[in-house]
Amino acid sequence: MAEATYLEAIRQGLFEEMERDPNVFCMGEDIGAYGGAFKVTDGLLERFGADRVIDTPISETGFVGAAAGAAHMGMRPVCEMQFIDFVSCAYSILTNYVATARYRAFLPCPMVVRGPSGGYVRGGPFHSQNPEAAFLHTPGLKIVYPATAADAKGLIKSAVRDDDCVLFFEHKYLYRRIKEELPQGDHVVPIGKARLAREGRDVSIITYAATVWKALEAAEQLEREDGLSVEVLDLRSLLPMDDEAIVATVKKTNRVLVVHEDTVTGGIAGEITARINELAFEWLDAPVRRVAAHDVPLPYAPQLEDFVLPQTADIVRAARWLAAY
Amino acid sequence: MAATTALASDPAARAGLSREQLLELYYWMRLTRSLEERLVNLYRQTKVVGGLFRSLGQEACAVGSAYALRREDVLSPLIRNLGSMLVKGATPLEVLRQYMAKGDSPTRGRELNIHFGDVEDRNFVGQISHLGDMVPVMAGVTLSFKLRKEPRVGLVYVGDGATSTGAFHEGINFAAVQRCPLVVVVENNRYAYSTPTSKQTAAERLVDKAAGYGIPGVRADGNDVVASYQVTRDAVARARRGEGVTLVELMTYRRKGHAEHDNQSYVPAGEIDRWARENDPLDRYAQRLTGGEGVAATELEALDARVQAEIDAATDLAERSPPPEPRDCLVGIYAEPPAAPALWYREGVQSAVDRHERPASWGTHDG
Numbered sequence: 001m002a003e004a005t006y007l008e009a010i011r012q013g014l015f016e017e018m019e020r021d022p023n024v025f026c027m028g029e030d031i032g033a034y035g036g037a038f039k040v041t042d043g044l045l046e047r048f049g050a051d052r053v054i055d056t057p058i059s060e061t062g063f064v065g066a067a068a069g070a071a072h073m074g075m076r077p078v079c080e081m082q083f084i085d086f087v088s089c090a091y092s093i094l095t096n097y098v099a100t101a102r103y104r105a106f107l108p109c110p111m112v113v114r115g116p117s118g119g120y121v122r123g124g125p126f127h128s129q130n131p132e133a134a135f136l137h138t139p140g141l142k143i144v145y146p147a148t149a150a151d152a153k154g155l156i157k158s159a160v161r162d163d164d165c166v167l168f169f170e171h172k173y174l175y176r177r178i179k180e181e182l183p184q185g186d187h188v189v190p191i192g193k194a195r196l197a198r199e200g201r202d203v204s205i206i207t208y209a210a211t212v213w214k215a216l217e218a219a220e221q222l223e224r225e226d227g228l229s230v231e232v233l234d235l236r237s238l239l240p241m242d243d244e245a246i247v248a249t250v251k252k253t254n255r256v257l258v259v260h261e262d263t264v265t266g267g268i269a270g271e272i273t274a275r276i277n278e279l280a281f282e283w284l285d286a287p288v289r290r291v292a293a294h295d296v297p298l299p300y301a302p303q304l305e306d307f308v309l310p311q312t313a314d315i316v317r318a319a320r321w322l323a324a325y
Numbered sequence: 326m327a328a329t330t331a332l333a334s335d336p337a338a339r340a341g342l343s344r345e346q347l348l349e350l351y352y353w354m355r356l357t358r359s360l361e362e363r364l365v366n367l368y369r370q371t372k373v374v375g376g377l378f379r380s381l382g383q384e385a386c387a388v389g390s391a392y393a394l395r396r397e398d399v400l401s402p403l404i405r406n407l408g409s410m411l412v413k414g415a416t417p418l419e420v421l422r423q424y425m426a427k428g429d430s431p432t433r434g435r436e437l438n439i440h441f442g443d444v445e446d447r448n449f450v451g452q453i454s455h456l457g458d459m460v461p462v463m464a465g466v467t468l469s470f471k472l473r474k475e476p477r478v479g480l481v482y483v484g485d486g487a488t489s490t491g492a493f494h495e496g497i498n499f500a501a502v503q504r505c506p507l508v509v510v511v512e513n514n515r516y517a518y519s520t521p522t523s524k525q526t527a528a529e530r531l532v533d534k535a536a537g538y539g540i541p542g543v544r545a546d547g548n549d550v551v552a553s554y555q556v557t558r559d560a561v562a563r564a565r566r567g568e569g570v571t572l573v574e575l576m577t578y579r580r581k582g583h584a585e586h587d588n589q590s591y592v593p594a595g596e597i598d599r600w601a602r603e604n605d606p607l608d609r610y611a612q613r614l615t616g617g618e619g620v621a622a623t624e625l626e627a628l629d630a631r632v633q634a635e636i637d638a639a640t641d642l643a644e645r646s647p648p649p650e651p652r653d654c655l656v657g658i659y660a661e662p663p664a665a666p667a668l669w670y671r672e673g674v675q676s677a678v679d680r681h682e683r684p685a686s687w688g689t690h691d692g
Contacts, residue, residue, distance in 0.1 A: 025472070051472055057502060062495030065461025066468055072444055073469035093492065096455050097462065103658050104436045105451030107444065139658050139665075163660035240662075 004182050007175040009149040010040055010114075012182070013156035014078065018048055021076060024160055025052040027063045028080030037082050038116055038175060060089035064113060068098045068165075071111045076160055081115030084169060085129040098165045099140030112159045114168035117145070118210055118261055119293075119309055121173050124300040130209075130262040130293075135167055136239055136271065142191055143239040145169040147212035149180045151236055154189025162191060171210045178213075192237045194245035200231030203319050204249040206272055207259040208235040211310060215259055218315035228323055238268060246272065247280045254285040255322040259315055264292035286325035291318045339618070340555035347618060350392060350550050351625065354384040354607050356632045357408035360417050363636050364424055368585055372644070374426040375437045380405040382548070382580035383514055385606030388412055389553025390510050390575065393561045394480055399466050400449040401459045401481040405512065405579070407439055409482070414447030415439075417636055421643035434649035456487035460496030460509065467505035467564075478564045480508045480557070486517025488534065489525050497570065501538040506564035508557060509572050512547060514579035519591040532574035540570045547575030548606040578604070 004012060018024045025048075026041060032055040035042030045053040056063040060081065067077035081087045087094070094113065101107040119128035135141050142164055146152040152170065159166035197212055198219050205215040212234045219230035233249050235242065250256055256276060258269040269290040276288050291310045299305055339347060361379050368377045380387060387408030391400055394413065402409050407420065422430035423441055431441035432451070442451035450466070452459055463481035470477040487493050488511060500507045511531050515522050528534060535542025541563075545556040553575055560571035578600045582589045589597065614620040656664045 054503070057495070057498055059461075059495035059499055061458075061492050062461045062464065062499040065458060065492065065496060066465030066499055069450075069462040069465025069467075070469040070472075071465070072450070072462075073466055075469050075472070077465070092455060093458055093461065097453050097458050100453070101451075102660070104432055104440070104453075105442050106432075106657070107442065107451065108660065142659070 002181075003179045004149055004153075005176050006146075006149045006152050006171070006178040007038065007040055009153035009182060010156050010170060011042065013153040013160075014041065014044065015047070016186070017157055017160040018044070018052065021160075023074060024076045024078065025054065025070075026078045026080065027054045027056050027067060029056055029058055029082045031055060031080050036080060038172065040170070041080065060086050061093050064090040065093045065097065067111045067113075068093070068101065068109050071109045072101070072107045076110050078112040078114060078160060081113065083127050083129075084115035084117040084131060085126045087113065087115065087131060087167070088134070091134065094141065094165070095135070095138045099138045101140075102164065103140060108163055109165045110163045111165050112156070112168050113165065114156070114159075114170060116172035116175070117169040118171040118173055119298050119305060120210060120261075122300060122302060122305060123172075123298075125297045128298045128305075130169070130260070132167070132169055132238055133262055133266055133268050136268055140164065141239060142166045142237070143169070144191055144237050145171070145209045146236055147171070147174065147197070147209055147234050149178050150182050150187065151189050151195065151234075153182055154187045155191065155236065157186075157188050158191050161188070166191065169209065173210050174213075189236070192240040192242060194242035195234045195236050196231070196245070196249075197234040198230065198232040200229040200253065202229045202253055203255045203257060203322050204231045204233060204253040205257045205259055205315065205319065206233045206235065206246060206249065208238065209261060211259045211261050214310065214312045215315055217312045218319060221312070221316055222319055226320065226323070228319065230319060241272070241275070243275060243279060246275060250276055250280040251283045254283055255325065256284070256288045257291060257315070257318050257322055258288060259291045259310060261293060261309060263295045264290055265295050267292050286322050289318055289322060291315055338551075340551050340558065342551065342554070344618065344620075347551075347614060348620065348624070348628065350388060350554070351610060351614060352628050352632065353388040353392070353408055353412050354550060354610065355629055356411055356417070356635070357384045357388065358607060359629075359632050360411075360420060360636055361407065363640060364421070365585065367421070367425065367640070373424045375424075377424070377585040378404045378438055378583075379581035379585065380407055382600060382606065383512065383577045384408050385550035385610065386510075386512050386547030386553045386575040386577050389550040390480065390482075390557040390573070392554050393558040394478065396448065398448060398478045398480065398561070399444065399463070401463045401466075401479070402439065402449060402452060403459075403482040403484060403512070404439065404452070405484070405514065406482050410439055410449055413449045414443070415441075415449065417639040418642055421639055422646050425643055425646070426648070427643065427646035428649035428653070429646050433653055455492070457483060457490030457492035457496070459483070460487075460493050461499060462496075463507055464496045464500035464503070464505055467500065467507040468503055470506055471503065476565055478506045478508065478561050480510060480561070482510050482512055484517055485511065485513045485515065485522045485525055485531060486520065488531055497538055497540075497572070501540045501570045504567070504569035506567070507570045508560040508564055509570060510557065511572065511574045512577055513574055514577045516579050516583075516592075518583040518587075530574065532572060535572035538570070538572070540572055542572040542574065544574040544576065547577035548604050548609065550606060550610050
């Protein structure tokens, strides 16, 4: 079987779910004839028609709200944010209406909001964001953020089948850079389960999305240059979060570095650190440390963006600090 | 505003409604008003846990518009649409339990007042407090009807205030483009909390906004229940024919404050009294029924008595309803897992409310 990119994996997942279930349909800006800003939905219109691949007005509140209404009636809408930065336009309806619907009114909201996320692409402040933390404290939503092509396919399929609203973050840096052979058949990855990306004994790196690859690079360098055995845990799901996998890696290495691309203050690393403190304090041999973005709106120029975002060298430096503690 | 509809012995003027149906409209309006009056009593007895919202003076537009729907059609009410919900099948017992935060209320004590729904059978959707949001949601509900070729229609209410929101604009525009079978009813009651419509929009008439969306807009006297029914019925029929969205503006007046605590100090002197005296929708309709329609006053009195008996019985039942079990608050946030765990310090203990827990003192003390 041919290899597929991260982007093709998402498209395959959408195709398969739309083939499988006639209630699945897509909405978004420029997703039909144009195939989406990054071509994730390319070919969907030809295969499924304009009723199931709907080009919307520029109205994130409008079509996310419409997705909720259609979902109440048994449909399974998938909304594309042209860039995930624009999900903030739908923040109110997602957090107030969608997330609460099941709890307050017993209205099911099986829907997916997906879109290209993340930096390292010189996209500037409005085409590079990682707004996952903004939704982490909203009960009623689920959040996934895959790092591999196989997980991207398996998680988009799970997200479409989930009976609640799933925010599906896609890392645009990974869209065409990651390529692998995908598992055969109906490949579904359960929401809420982390993936051990690399086994190790000395230091654990807990991360997700693009920084999984930076952590793996760092782990190789640390093994080569320092003889350190670094474990890398790819969370994949942020809400719900796999506490069991987090605690297991803490107990194994006793030294933990949490890495993400989002800004450090109020980022998800703080939540992970708090959980480790509450669930596995006695197993720690060093304070939990964070490597994340500086608290800065993401600038455009390569020299600026590279300084703000976490780099492989930062992870190497932090892991050495932990190993020596 | 249109003048009071003239004598309606002519079937065209009564919008094709039978005598029985005309009396039914009276019943729903009276039930709305009397149920709210009962809620005021319960509120003063502190049995209503939260705020109380009235629709006094707006019963005609709520009841008349909802009466244009079939059971399978979906209605999205607002806070002044108790009458619409009753027409659609909500019961006084549900409303009373809901206001009293009972465990067997439609939302099991999770939501307030008339924020509840039922899309399995009676087909009305639980609203949220963020005004305008129900427009995109109902665009999606009716989009599903269009995609599945179901001959169903949706009706969403907004107030004059909600027409200023982005969600209203995005929702009605989306529905218009998609030709969704949706009727958007603006109940223009002239105030959004304390803000008069003149401070809400520079538009002369809210119905004029329809032109900007490429959809028809119609306006009617919202204090005339038959006119409200008729204009909505036509918009519903148009939606069912697949011709898309209609914006309906019903002109009315909010005689009570935003909620029961609001003293309406911002209303010009005499305005409320004038509306009560000259344009009360129930008085107007009763006069019409006993006038041109030849209904005996005793017939209306019998309906009033029936309403009172129903509300008394529902109140008795609602008062006997149990409060929610505290731990039910953890159930049903997601389909899976079905419940969230209690936090570690709540394991094996009841909630602080149950134990009437009060700290002996605050801060450091020498005991």
